[in-house]
Amino acid sequence: MPPSIHPVDLITALRQKHLTPAIVFLTSRRACDEAMESFDHADIVLPPVRQEAIDAVLQQVIAQYPSVADHPLIPTVRRIGVAAHHAGHLPSWKIAVEELMRQGCLDAVFATTTLAAGVDFPARTVVITQSSIRKARDFTDLTIGEVQQIAGRAGRRGKDQVGFAVIAPSPYIDLSVLTKGLTGHPEPIESQFTITYPMVLNLLKAHPLEQIQSILAKSFAQFQLNRRAESLERKLDALHVQMEPFGPRICTDWITQWQTFDQARRQRPQRHQPHHESPELSARFHFMTPGRVVGLARGRGIVLRQYRSKGQRHPMISVLRPNGTVTECPAAAVVEIFDRVFDCEETSSFPWCSAASFDELCYQLTELPPRLPILPILVSQESVPLPDTVVQSLGDFPCPTCPSRPACQKDFAIAHRLRQEQQRYVKSIQALRASLWHRFQERVDVLQKFGYLTSSAQLTADGEWARLIRIDHSLLITELIRAEAFSGIEPAILTGILSSIAHDDDRPGSFPRISPGLSSLLGQVRKLAESLSPYEDPPLLRADVAAIAERWVADPQLTWIGLCRLTTMAEGDLYRLLARTLEFLSQIHALHATHPGLADTASKAIALIRRGVLEELP
Amino acid sequence: MTTDELEQLLAQQPVSLLHRLARGRVHRHFRAGKRRLIELLLQHSSQNLAGLESDLQTLIAERQALPQRPRTPARRKEEAAPTPPKRQHPPTTGGEPDTGGPAVSLASWLEGIGVPPPQPFVPDPWQVEALAALAEGDVVVSVPTGSGKTYVAIEAARRAMEDNRTVIYTSPLKALSNTKFTEFSRLFGPEKVGILTGDRQENGQAPLLIMTTEILRNLLYDAASGEIDVRLDTLGLVILDESQYLADPERGVVWEETIIFCPSQARLLLLSASIGNPQDIADWLSSIRTTTCRLIRHNKRTVPLRAGYLHPNGKLVPLFKTASIPYGHPNHIHPEAKRLFMQYEEETLPSGRPRR
Known part of the structure; x- marks a missing residue:
């Protein structure tokens, strides 16, 4: 079929x-x-x-x-x-x-x-x-x-x-x-509100910083966040009701009190665990790796492996002795650890290393000089330092003799869980209510860093014109203008650069060669876009796309059919590319008050793009 | 049901029913006797016994629905009556098993196809309601695609323009803007309609302006920062078509900005396809605007919709057991469609891949 x-x-x-x-x-x-x-x-x-x-x-x-x-x-x-x-x-x-x-x-x-x-x-x-x-x-x-x-x-x-x-x-x-x-029933829609750089600039142009929060609060995003916050608040209220039986007892904050007491009680015996390894041993044990020369009570040996045995209290090692035998001994029996390690090819079965390295090690062991440097090993005094509250003796707590001790002990698990949930809800409610404002402030910080805003969040001279660029990748474009990347360039090259910024499709295609001028400028743009990438997602900046737009503007004799023959891009994609570039150019044209030369180039480019199919179509 | 049980059940049925069941399944079934017929049926449907079983149950149910009717020759003719149109199907269509009983038949599924008699245009009640509500405040309209949202937009624009108010109509796509520009120019006269998109500006001082939502957002920003645009003072109505774009990951923010900064004296009319939470949008508008917002919604389509399944061999069957779409019951699939789709999956899926 x-x-x-x-x-x-x-x-x-x-x-x-x-x-x-x-x-x-x-x-x-x-x-x-x-x-x-x-x-x-x-x-x-x-x-x-x-x-x-x-x-x-x-x-x-x-x-x-x-x-x-x-x-x-x-x-x-x-x-x-x-x-x-x-x-x-x-x-x-x-x-x-x-x-x-x-x-x-x-x-x-x-x-x-x-x-x-x-x-x-x-x-x-x-x-x-x-x-x-x-x-x-x-x-x-x-x-x-x-x-x-x-x-x-x-x-x-x-x-x-x-x-x-x-x-x-x-x-x-x-x-x-x-x-x-x-x-089915269609899905509910979710707000996709994001805070863009032009939005920040335009809002700050029209309103002082203090009013912004109330403006952001009017967004559908905040409306939906508030809805969620409200439902959390209802849950929080329910939690408050559940918490009522666990209110203040003999001490007001009995949950924390009991928690510290309970911790101290649990930690105390651990400090004197008899079967716990001594800190010296656990520090030294790390150095008893295969190939290490160690000193035992009688003679020396080379460690072949480490293991823990069920019957033994201490971790164990297998040691190669000078007479070529392999003995097992507890790690605690090691007296000295020498600063000498040999290569040892480990295997998983007796004699724990390959035959070649076994022979090699036997030989090395007999050839060792009588005096070997000893490896200095730092031993930490206490494995886990206990917090001050715990170190104090249990006698300092009122709990053991407190009349409400049985009640506290019984209720602690539930009360503690409820309180944790409460704290979590409070945190997420705060985050929901303030997240938009925080995102706005992040953007303000970036714009201040680049000098579009003063430290008091007023628009600088650059900010005044930058707010007119209200398209994707606005930060890249305004930074390019400030870096004078576009000063005195041909309309064709400006078109090429803007089209590569505007184009966001990664369909492959084969395209005409790029001119050297455009190519070097595009290299600069790429560098700048990369340096801006922490603040704004870089555009694709495809050279082939730039070249095709450049060609259309640079060669007024080129017909639409001719342009289409140069590339494998579909007609519709080409049209959309040029139409989008036109949009970008008209945004640049809007800067005629501050950047007359650039705006002039843009308007020339607009006039050159608008011919043939692009003029005929709406 | 196991194969043996199915065989027993088949053996209990009269042979005429077995012949009906065999139609489209067994080649030259009329030649076979009862025992051979059962054998052939089981052999043919060995891959899809469930389909055979469900068809059999349908036929039995259908028989039981008419028990008292005497099986006279006249009755046979009546039964045969719907078949002639089926014969016109191309040979690829194959036999059409009868799927009466609970599942709708293809003939009744196709019934009513065609052009309705021309009727004078009468606005639907919801359209009237929306226009009336617009006199008092903002309106959110959420109705299925093709219900006639454009009529509301046109009428609302006409009324606002009669009051000497400017109207702005926005759509998400440039192509849609262009279509609407042509349509509105035809309706209101070219001098009354202007268009502003990223790369086209015509008749920018007209009382009815069509633009992309981005352009309106930019206008509102310019107005807010003091570069007053005259048109915004007389702005009486802003129509945002395809408002479900509010949820677009890249462009949704523009709709929000536009709504937040829309001047308070202008009415907002949001037209959207069916969405899950239009009440939320209406509540939101009520909470940020000076007037309360009315929600007009309905889920009933003006032209009823039916769903079908077209097998790669050209065979068409209804998709659901009912002729219309069983809202809320995605599992009410027509047994024949289910059978064909399972057959399709078995034949096209690479072997060894488990079927979902």
Whole structure:
């Protein structure tokens, strides 16, 4: 059986059951393109009337957006009445497909599940082929909200009496995710509030530092944190009630009192444990490693192994004696530890080292000089120093004679646990209430360090203009401007740098060569981005992406088709890259009051980018 | 049920029922006698006895539901009546086992497909309610996709503009902004509608402005720091479409900033797809804004939805036992869909991999 239904069969089946028009969500752009290719030799052709209708709509769109005219998919769209709609296409193509769908000319549109939110046209049927989507490099199951968003495209108001969500399995589909998604209640949404550098600067421009906390308190994040804090507070109240029987007794803080007493009581006997190793022994034992020369009561030997034996109180060692015998003796029997170690290849069975090293050691042992330096070993006086409160004699505690001693002893375990829980709740409530403010202060510290804010959290001259850069990686961009990295550069190079900052997609591609000027500047930008990485996540800064944007601006003769030929990037990705770069450039342009030269370069770059497809499209 | 028990049960059934059960399972089943038929059935379904059993139970239940009816030739014709359309299926579809009883049949699942007769547009009660509530305060709308949120946006914008108030409409995606710009220009006239996105600015002084949420946030920051934008004084309504983006890991913060800094005289209209906790959002708005916030929510789709399962061989079956989606009961899967999916998993999963 094929792992998933063939697109031609799918369309045939849908047509036969009158389930068209349909939106078919596939795993990837490539799957969509391959689905379109599979129609090349299909004979499920539309009747001429419908082909003409498609033509008429396409002509209307082409009149507005000429770039649609030579789209390679048009013949298939006309013949079969199916189209692909994904992020790899130009917006104008997507507009054309949406228009065709709206007019009811198409039977099916292949789209990617990843961009299901961008599919803003309904159909009679939605075909779902997967239960997980790629999010930040790994696949995660669709949430209930996402499944419903996808299925929600089925059923056009006023055009359908019923909508259909059809599951067509592909490998690794998990049916239960989809059935749960279709029948379930959508997940609650969680605030994703983060504090960005431009946010800090803009807030401090408009409000004094004292007011900020109350502004942050208005966020949905704080609202949700407060909700959690409130539920913890309710738990805390319940704990207070549970704690009531454990209130003050003869001493007010009897829990702590009992805890110290109890600890002291437990530690006391340990200090005189008869079977406990002496500190000398435990200090010396570490040095009795295989190969070490030790002095025994009679003669010397070389340690072969350490072990602990059940029958013996002390740890044991196996020692090689000068006559070639191996004896076992307690570690305490070692009189001296010499500062001499031989190589010893250990084995797990008698004689505890390899035959070669056994012979070698026997020889070495006989060759030892009569006097050997002794290894100085520091012996700590007391293994665990006891806290002062414990060292005091037990007689200092009132507990042993206290009348409430039995009650304390009995209740201590419960009361102590409750009190610990109480303290934990109090801490987490404090953290929930103040976390946003702390995060804000962290950002303020960074901005003060870089000189955008004064020590009294006022905007400096740099802060005044830096607050106008309200895009991702704003700190990197403002630092670049302050380092004068952009002074006197060509519009093309500025575009290249900004596009590599703006681009956040790691799809591979092969791209034209980068110019030396851009390359060296990009190197500087990388260095700076790396040094800023503790404060801001560095962008990808891909050289190939920078080069493609640079080429578009530097060469005004270059056509859109020509640009697309230079790279394997999809048209839609190229368009999005340039559109995003335009956004960044227009932010730089906003600095015309303080950086007239740079703003001028930016506006030149904007004018140069806006041509061909980028001018035609909204 | 063990194989022996199943065999016994099969032997107790009349042969006609066995033939119905064999349809689509056993090739040329009409040639076989009862004993051979049982043998073939068990042999064919040896991989999927559960599927056979559930189909058998359905058939038995169906038989028991009509015990008193005499089995006359007329009755047979009646039974045969729904079959002719099935014959039109492509040969790949195979036989269609009858799945009456508790599980819905494909025919009734497909019933009602088609275009409804044209009706004059009447706004739904929730749409009217939302518009009325907007006269008093902020409104959060959380309804399923495709319910007609845009109608509320358009009507609200129209009313605000009639009061000479500026309206700002924001959407998360530039493409959506562009679509809405075209749509609104058609409705209100191009001179009344403007658009501001990161790379496009047209008719910026129009009473109805469409922008991405980021642009509105920037406008509000500029206004807060004293660079007063005239439009914000007359701002009467801010419509935030697709407000479920509030939970977007990267961009959600922009929605929060926009809502926090939205001028108090302007009404907020949040349009969102179905989310789990719209009441939280309404409560939040009520707690930070001067007016109280009304929540308009419903989970009923305007166009009812049905779910199906399409096997790679082209066979279509209902996904759930009921024609409509059994909300809250993800396990009410149609036995035939379950059988086909298990078969699919067995054939596509690498051998040795345990099935979930």
